[in-house]
Amino acid sequence: MNAQDLKNSILQLAVQGKLVEQRAEEGTARELLEQIKLEKDQLIKDKKIKKSKPLPEITEDEIPFEIPESWEWVRVGEIGSLTRGSGIKRTEVIEDGYPCIRYGELYTTYRTKFEKTVSFVTKELFDKCHKIHTGDVAMTLTGENKTDIAMAVTYEGKDTIAMGGDMTCWSHHMMNPLYLVYFINSPYAISCKRNLATGDIIIHISNDKLATILMPVPPLEEQHRIVAKIEEILPYIEQYDKAYTKLETFNKKFPEDMKKSILQLAMQGKLVEQRPEEGTADEQCEQIVAEKAQLIKDGKIKKEKPLPEITEDEIPFEIPASWKWVRLSAICEKIGSGSTPTGGKNVYQDDGILFLRSQNVYNDGLRFDGIAFISEELNRPNSVVVAKDILLNITGGSIGRCALVPDDFDKANINQHVMIIRLVNLDLRFWVHFVIISAYIQQKIMDVQVGVSREGLSAEKLKNFIIPLPPLAEQKRIVAKIEELLPYCDQLIKC
Template sequence: MNAQDLKNSILQLAVQGKLVEQRAEEGTARELLEQIKLEKEQLIKDKKIKKSKPLPEITEDEIPFEIPESWEWVRLIDLCSLISDGTHKTPAYVEYGVPFISVKDISSGVMDFSNVKYITREEHEKLISRCKPEMNDVLLCRIGTLGKAIKICTDKEFSIFVSLGLLKLIEADVADYIVQVINSGYGYRWIDDNKVGGGTHTNKINLDTLRGMPIPIPPLEEQHRIVAKIEEILPYIDQYDKAYTKLEIFNKKFPEDMKKSILQMAMQGKLVEQRPEEGTADGLYEQIVAEKAQLIKDGKIKKEKPLPEIAEDEIPYEIPSSWRWVRFSEVMDVRDGTHDSPKYIETGIPLVTSKNISGGGLYFSNVKYISREDADKINERSNVDTGDILFAMIGSIGNPVIVNKDREFCVKNVALFKNYDKSKMCIEYVYWFLYREQYIMKKVASGGVQSFISLKVFRNYLFPLPPFEEQKRIVAKIEELLPYCDQLIK
């Protein structure tokens, strides 16, 4: 339950008479209503207000919940000398003058003069002759943002727009309670159920409808105790809101943070035990180097420039003694797609870029196409096979994907990781290493308008190499644990 739901629940308890106890010595709501009725009749007799059109008695069907015996259901107009709205005409605004208030200035739950518009004194006098907001009156949003109500707690002069309704209560002491009723779950639902508009039309609550709103009324002293209890509780709800927000942020981050932690442990050799019978990474490394040398000799790959020795200050964390730090290009064939922009055609060979890579998959719905001739030229240096890894190196850095090739395509501005020997390097282990490293790469990516990771950086990137069998056990453990992280998201 979030803070707003909690607040709604408390307000709902309040308007049902369940937030504070009833006290016989405080009388009944009927006595209060009789007093208000007499005061209203006197105002009519003195011609201070006009007699309103009588509304029908509240029926059983209109009563949404039970209230204490000392309470009464009454229509809103029976508590008010006036229910009106602001001007329907947009006045001319001036730089300085009298504040002109609309929904945006009270929708936060308080009256906010920081961004109001202003009208002339002459215009203001004209508007308040029909609808004059004063201290202890109630304003509510009746067009657009519906239902939010506040009590006027300032003697500052202002006028209001048609989007606001104005309630002038016969008994000013009732105002605080009425605000809580309108802002309660009951008040919100009633106004929402009785609004007009929607779709292409702005929602609004008509004044005649608002006048007939059923209100659950307690004795006046009980109203005061209800409001006091709500005001006592609200600071705790604010504290709850802050804690809940932090928890929500934590809950959203926790699964991904847990996944990162699992992958970090995996790449540090802490996720599975080391087994002497599986040999060492040094032995594996020598086998891969020999395989690579044979591929160069056979003309299947080109000889690269020698890579620099790994310095002590480059090593980011400790790994088991049976592992070895290597540079990526020592154990993987690291390439990239074309950097050129070939001519696009309506149909042809798909050209995959970073926008086609997401969530561990390749998507061809918005791919562009190139000719067979251009595709053959690109594939001479960066042909993609099933089991290769693609990794976006420009723009949206990361999003590694293991290719399961079901169609021909070429790549542009995408890093391509190919195995020298599938019996010596587990491609899934490489994938999970890249999955984890993408977060670091995004932070260190260079570039001005568009961030990028160069092919040189990929080839020189440090890679923790375990023995082959341990690589497979690490992948199995990762794939066993990560589904639990995904379950935390749901």
């Protein structure tokens, strides 16, 4: 899936009411449409817009997909007014004067929204032209292919601008103009426009035909939220696009590539902003050192050998000043693998103590297909997994897969192919899990395997891995942002 396909998927989700949740307190589209009709009738009465031609009733057979109950289907012509522009020749454009927009510039210069024009005309010509005002939506009526016909942008500038020919202005709509733009540029609307456009070499579409297109209308507040969500996602799509052009051969690995990009941004402190009031990772590390010292004093864990200082050569990338590079062992009370009881599979039974193996450990959690059990007598204290642990596969083809143990988990044993990572401060586990499954740590895991036979990752090597540590409050914000974005990667690939 390329970046345009990804954007199209986002827009299609948006117009189907699947991008944001519906909220009862925001009212219904029917209420909005009643206001629009009253406003339109008044504008016609005041002779500010012309009365449009009657549009056919919407039939059940025409409706292309289901929309939320609070939404309504309408024809484009029922919303505001469509006004065709006046001809502005290329030879009439000057370097400085009164702002204007020509239809070809929608294809070459403007995308989605704009505030300033690149073209100008004399006052005499400006006065003769139809105008575009703040919040109006401009669409092309002529083009070179049916896919791009009636491409839409909204004007967000303050000055009135002149509108050239072969384009139309959608005004007095009382809608969020960016919702209209995203709708017109959505795959559904593009399909409608393709069916209505005429011509082979030069493609045309008219206002009358545009007016017949069925449009799903959400309540106004939901329109604002849809637009905000799209605007939030688009920068990530742009970043993906840059990576995609360089790594086109990896197309089929999407959404995994997108996930990697998101996680890498997170590792480098570029996914959310830093906030001074959230403190520093140094303060957090001091608390962990104190807690770990208390655990040692209480005899709950053994004192470890001092960890080597982190050198400049080890640091793979820059992180924010409030962050800190730490060795994984410094924030853990346990890093160690399990063991398989003597007898191997022959000691498995139908019930008893849950026995987890690498086949049960996945990045999205534990899976219990083909689960094994062992007897109470075979329980090994060093192999016991408890709630809120992190499990990491350390051998074989699944090396690097990492799972969070659920909060309501009782206990289990693990075999020698799985490592237990138990943090001093359990609130760090969500961040550490994302660090481990990031491309940065996954590559380190592959790099430190022993020999060409890939004998696996040892506890000693894992303990010395360095990881970036943000302040805890920022960790929580990063984790929340990752959890918000990653589902889109999985969802969009299915669209």
